[in-house]
Amino acid sequence: MDLRIFTEPQQGATYDTLLAAAKATEDLGFDAFFRSDHYLKMGDVDGLPGPTDAWITLAGLARETSRIRLGTLMTAATFRLPGVLAIQVAQVDQMSGGRVELGLGAGWFEEEHTAYGIPFPKEKFARLEEQLAIVTGLWGTDAGQTFDFQGDYYQLKDSPALPKPAQSKIPVLVGGHGASRTPRLAARYADEFNMPFGSVEDTERQFGRVRAAAEAAGRPADAITYSNVLVACVGKDDAEVARRAAAIGREVDELKANGLAGSPAEVVDKIGRYIETGSQRMYFQILDVHDLDHLELISAEVQAQLP
Numbered sequence: 001m002d003l004r005i006f007t008e009p010q011q012g013a014t015y016d017t018l019l020a021a022a023k024a025t026e027d028l029g030f031d032a033f034f035r036s037d038h039y040l041k042m043g044d045v046d047g048l049p050g051p052t053d054a055w056i057t058l059a060g061l062a063r064e065t066s067r068i069r070l071g072t073l074m075t076a077a078t079f080r081l082p083g084v085l086a087i088q089v090a091q092v093d094q095m096s097g098g099r100v101e102l103g104l105g106a107g108w109f110e111e112e113h114t115a116y117g118i119p120f121p122k123e124k125f126a127r128l129e130e131q132l133a134i135v136t137g138l139w140g141t142d143a144g145q146t147f148d149f150q151g152d153y154y155q156l157k158d159s160p161a162l163p164k165p166a167q168s169k170i171p172v173l174v175g176g177h178g179a180s181r182t183p184r185l186a187a188r189y190a191d192e193f194n195m196p197f198g199s200v201e202d203t204e205r206q207f208g209r210v211r212a213a214a215e216a217a218g219r220p221a222d223a224i225t226y227s228n229v230l231v232a233c234v235g236k237d238d239a240e241v242a243r244r245a246a247a248i249g250r251e252v253d254e255l256k257a258n259g260l261a262g263s264p265a266e267v268v269d270k271i272g273r274y275i276e277t278g279s280q281r282m283y284f285q286i287l288d289v290h291d292l293d294h295l296e297l298i299s300a301e302v303q304a305q306l307p
Helices: 015-027 054-064 082-096 110-116 124-140 181-189 200-216 238-247 252-258 264-276 292-305
Strands: 002-007 032-035 069-072 100-105 147-150 155-159 172-175 192-196 225-234 260-262 281-286
Touching: 002 015, 002 292, 015 032, 015 054, 015 292, 032 054, 032 100, 054 069, 054 082, 082 100, 082 124, 100 124, 124 147, 124 155, 124 172, 124 181, 172 181, 181 200, 192 200, 200 225, 200 264, 225 238, 225 252, 225 264, 225 292, 238 252, 238 260, 252 260, 260 264, 264 292, 281 292
Parallel strands: 002 032, 002 281, 032 069, 069 100, 100 172, 172 192, 192 225, 225 260, 225 281
Antiparallel strands: 147 155
């Protein structure tokens, strides 16, 4: 199983803080460093010094790391025009030497749109579907050819479909709990399906839906990588778990029920139950991105025990 680090910088982190976490991610043997794409804090934190932009951050990290994969869970389709997004992601992929992945979602946090003057349309899912078609279509257009698209929300004509990414195909992530439209979208566009903050039972059910949708679309279900993201709060003992839970404003019992919390042995056991559902990749949501000792413990005591 791949283990990846996932951060929420809108809760309060500078670029330098994220760089330190990304370098630790690389040095400690994790597979990837991902970040959210948000412009407003959530919950009872000050969020200082303010938000950082996802793709500007990843461009910087692309030049300052050498091995780890870099990506988003999830870029909001409401934030960027699809043609612009395709250019941005392709450029960061070039800057990284082909290590970028794009998680793309519909966008949901209305308050951050209001705070920064970003339109928040009602028909978000349909726009997401068109964005996926455009971004993948632009990247997949042969050099020297042009790309056209006529949709309800976006129209492109005679696009040179440049620049091209360094990878022959940038992996695209789709995720969510939706019972019908989300699996259909994943079956068509996703290289990876991510189940966010779901129980073992909900994960098994949703993975089954995605697999069925892929097969119905004439695509092998195993062509998609299946993953989870869960909040992490790991400690050598109960006191350390409690300290880390308090630092992120959460209760230990709640974290154990809904995340990857407790001793390394407890966390390894819980990941094992997700593996039984078909999960191949786990994103550890790290809410205190300054706590690099947390990453060291997960690497040494959790990652080392997993297949």
